[in-house]
Amino acid sequence: MDRKQEILEAATRSFSLFGYKATTMEQIAKIANVGKGTIYTFFENKEVLFQEIVRGMICEMKQEATNVIQEGVSFQENAHAALMKMLEFRETHQLYAKIVDEEKDWRTPAVKQMLHQTEQAIVTFIKEKIDKCVAKGELRQVNSELVAYLLFKAYLAFINDWNVTHDESLSEVEIANFFQETIFRSLLV
Amino acid sequence: MDRKQEILEAATRSFSLFGYKATTMEQIAKIANVGKGTIYTFFENKEVLFQEIVRGMICEMKQEATNVIQEGVSFQENAHAALMKMLEFRETHQLYAKIVDEEKDWRTPAVKQMLHQTEQAIVTFIKEKIDKCVAKGELRQVNSELVAYLLFKAYLAFINDWNVTHDESLSEVEIANFFQETIFRSLLV
DNA sequence: AGATGACCGAATTGGTTTTCTGGTCATTTC
DNA sequence: GAAATGACCAGAAAACCAATTCGGTCATCT
CATH class of the missing domain: 1.10.10.60 (Homeodomain-like)
Structure with missing residues (x-):
């Protein structure tokens, strides 16, 4: 082989x-x-080998996110599903989860860099969806880079950080409803 | 003395x-x-002494935030000014800045706890402003706890994290405009 | 020509000793 | 005699150093 x-x-x-x-x-x-x-x-070396593997992982993640996108469904539903899927991937996928832990515990520079790259991939994925919906006229014209970044950080905060400072974690429905009436609502034409 | x-x-x-x-x-x-x-x-001990001092620092911070709040001005303007002031305080105030660094570098549990408490104070401060504006009818009825948390995390992300992954940092005006047309816009009645 | 593993210097680990520090309390001070 | 003090203690942290490990190379082998 x-x-x-x-x-x-x-x-x-x-x-x-x-x-x-x-x-x-x-x-x-x-x-x-x-x-x-x-x-x-x-x-070339250990780091390059690692990068190649992370590249593959990012593709996998994007694929899974793409799989939950449906034509003819609102931007909000698709964005929510895609973000949830990718953040689930972040906790479920063995390699991604390991990288997140390692960055917290050891701060290996190579790991930090790959983590950034992966997060950037998520943001870019969302940005592209926004651009498409803006072109379709479903969303008003916004700075898609900033909105994508905001959505990612906001979802991450509510899914990952909320539990650190609060006892009962938020259900997915609560999160979906909350973002619907705040960020997503503001993006409609 | x-x-x-x-x-x-x-x-x-x-x-x-x-x-x-x-x-x-x-x-x-x-x-x-x-x-x-x-x-x-x-x-009682070193930790209690530390807590007492952080309590004082939080008061100082809340005072500074209160000072930028103006009657008869929109929620968005006040919230923006208060958040910016408190996040500036976070970087400027010697003790707060030191605590943030120490949490990153050593994870001293006592420091982590005080950092949480300080962040909680910021969120609560904003939450109270929201509640007041909801009562006044300036904002629609929202879960003020969630909105305050979102605002804090979002501002923190754009002011602290954005530069880590992007070259040119965002100006205060850009940030203000962006949040105006996304989160704040969605809070109006 | 492509694969290999012994080899190298640099970095990490683990174990040991030494120093430091939070907290106590017998003694001193006013 | 109530409040203040600093020598003292045990446990934690730092410093040290020997031994091991590891990424990467290259002379040798297939």
């Missing part, structure tokens, strides 16, 4: 299971059944 | 200058010109 693919899969498994820092190149080599040096014929 | 006051002032200076962890009780005693044991006749 394709040696590069073997290495990618081995690395994915190891990064997902142990995180970036705790994964060693030798371990990846062992899982992939190749010599350590072989890895370096396909990937 | 009042010994308790001397101690409070010495502790405030030391916490502001070196942070919670790096401030020792002996150092406070030395600055206050009292024996170390004397501190413990007024304050």
